[in-house]
Amino acid sequence: MTNRFAVILAAGQGTRMKSKLYKVLHPVCGKPMVQHVVDQVAALQTQKLVTIIGHGAELVKSQLGESSEYALQEEQLGTAHAVMQAAPLLEGQEGVTLVVCGDTPLITSTTMEELLKHHEQVGAKATILTAHAEDPTGYGRIIRDENGNVEKIVEHKDASEQERSVREINTGTYCFDNQLLFDALKNVSNHNVQGEYYLPDVIEILKNQGHIVSAYQTMSFAETLGVNDRYALSQAEKTMKLRINKQHMLNGVTIIDPDNTYIGADVSIGQDTVILPGTIISGSSSIASNCEIGPHTEIRECKIGERTVIRQSVAHNSSIGNDVNIGPFAHIRPDSMIDDEVKVGNFVELKKAVFGKGSKASHLSYIGDAEVGADVNIGCGTITVNYDGKNKYLTKIEDGVFVGCNSNLIAPVTIGKDAYIAAGSTINQDVPSKALSIARARQVNKENYIDKLNKNE
Known part of the structure; x- marks a missing residue:
């Protein structure tokens, strides 16, 4: 089996979040975004996982612990520059490297596995995870030739009007031949509107060298959502919440009102348990079978046995x-x-x-x-x-x-x-x-006390 490596981009501060908390540490269903990504990548059985850190580096390392190795991007000069920081850990090794953003908490190991399989089956040296967007504003566009092959990726700010009309977008997730990736990164320039080193430029470099560049389009645009502000965070929360609730219901849990029930990603619930509206269950809580929880109940980091009822x-x-x-x-x-x-x-x-x-x-x-x-x-x-x-x-x-x-x-x-x-x-x-x-004063009754009190007035 081909060696697999992964690079998670988690160095940005996320100024549009308008928060003291670094972007990738903002929680979705009770778990930091970057932790969601790391947990999904872990299921791919990579030989090495490297997280690129910058702003909030120590906090990110504290969150992820030993589940990842780390490379520091001291100055944020673009996505290509970020991946280049992993060179001391990955450069020269044979295998396939997955690159995924730490602010895409909805991406699943299933989708990433399909991307990797497609990459290997077509013999590509670079494969882009794409999606169809009804509103592609802000996304890089996938530009294909007349045969449907990937020609290039154009960032929204650099795209022409015709290119902006394209709805197939770059999700920011890729896989590359590892050796070719780090060779190509040395040739990426920053001659663009932002003056940054863009990772998508590696695609064009590899294509010009005659290598196969492919794209795998996921059917789930929601999985590719990148969280850059509080509104996008709320959308990710909503999607993740319904995904989690659906899985519990398919496993035999009754959730009366899924839209108003909030269950964390690491919660386990037994069959025939009923969850009533307004309930919040978080952390690594476990609830056994045949329980009734709610309405309007908050459970955090608890272990709950069978047939237990907890209300409000x-x-x-x-x-x-x-x-x-x-x-x-x-x-x-x-x-x-x-x-x-x-x-x-x-x-x-x-x-x-x-x-x-x-x-x-x-x-x-x-x-x-x-x-x-x-x-x-x-x-x-x-x-x-x-x-x-x-x-x-x-x-x-x-x-x-x-x-x-x-x-x-x-x-x-x-x-x-x-x-x-x-x-x-x-x-x-x-x-x-x-x-x-018995530890109380002996009772004393004062007869006619009120009559005497009234006379004194």
């Missing part, structure tokens, strides 16, 4: 078991671990809490920095008082405990197995197993 709630960076019922209006904050058959009701907040099997906090409670055992009932208005203004402390509630309404458990404190806490108690000492703890 927020859950972040937590583990949630089987047959759990959460919401409405619950907040599961990071590092919470919820066991099977738990109920977390309306206006309950958990933070860094372990919640044992079958336990319940049905409404209006805060359980933070706590270990709650199995079959515990936490009454309305209960608070684990975990913070003294400087440090956080642990509350431990053992199996079978009943905590009455409006109780304050001042940490560090342990409530023993099967103990009862009377409603309205403020507990600041450990409670033994099977004890009843």
Whole structure:
């Protein structure tokens, strides 16, 4: 098999984004654009992947990590100049090099594989990925001869009126014979309107040398979308969202309203789970089968078991078991671990809490920095008082405990197995197993108090 290499162009700042965040790091469905591209290229099993970085170089390297090698383009002088920065890593090696832009998050490994196969089958030394655009404004045009062969690529700013009428556009993705690519790059000039070194000029150089130049036209123009501003970013987000939702539905997930459901690219969802409108699921969250999520629920970096229901709630960076019922209006904050058959009701907040099997906090409670055992009932208005203004402390509630309404458990404190806490108690000492703890002032009734108060007026 022919060696395969890939170069991803990710050096531009993206001034039209009008953002402090570098263009290729803007997220689409929760993942930076350049990460989408790298993940798709990775499926092609390339021998070497080189990302060209410039603006935001360290941030891009931090995002991609060891999945890529890097070459720095210190001064942005055009796409040909960018690819030339990979010469120390690729020049002289035999094989095919794929060049793809880091701001094309919708491109798929399937399309790139078809491009590479076409390139190899026709024996081309350069192949252009093209597409048909209803509005080709701003794109380079593919100019063919009378036999349909690629004659040249003309940038929009350099094109004549006749050339601008062509609707077959250059998507900015190519594959080249690697050795010929780097030889030709040395002959690219910057004699154009922008004064830049254009990668498409390599096409004309190779053609003039008598090499076969081909084009493979994809049927999906949407895949080729390059994101240069916030509007294009929104279009990419919309397309990616529907693509992701469609795949989940084909895999057996019911999404009631795909237009208003937002699922990240790395989310996994089991069969017969129902996702209701307004739900956002992001990160590497996994949801098992037969769950019901939503409406208007936010899930981020969570693992959720089977048959769990989460309604109008927020859950972040937590583990949630089987047959759990959460919401409405619950907040599961990071590092919470919820066991099977738990109920977390309306206006309950958990933070860094372990919640044992079958336990319940049905409404209006805060359980933070706590270990709650199995079959515990936490009454309305209960608070684990975990913070003294400087440090956080642990509350431990053992199996079978009943905590009455409006109780304050001042940490560090342990409530023993099967103990009862009377409603309205403020507990600041450990409670033994099977004890009843009452920590409140004795009730005093002042008879006829209002009559006496009125007389004094």
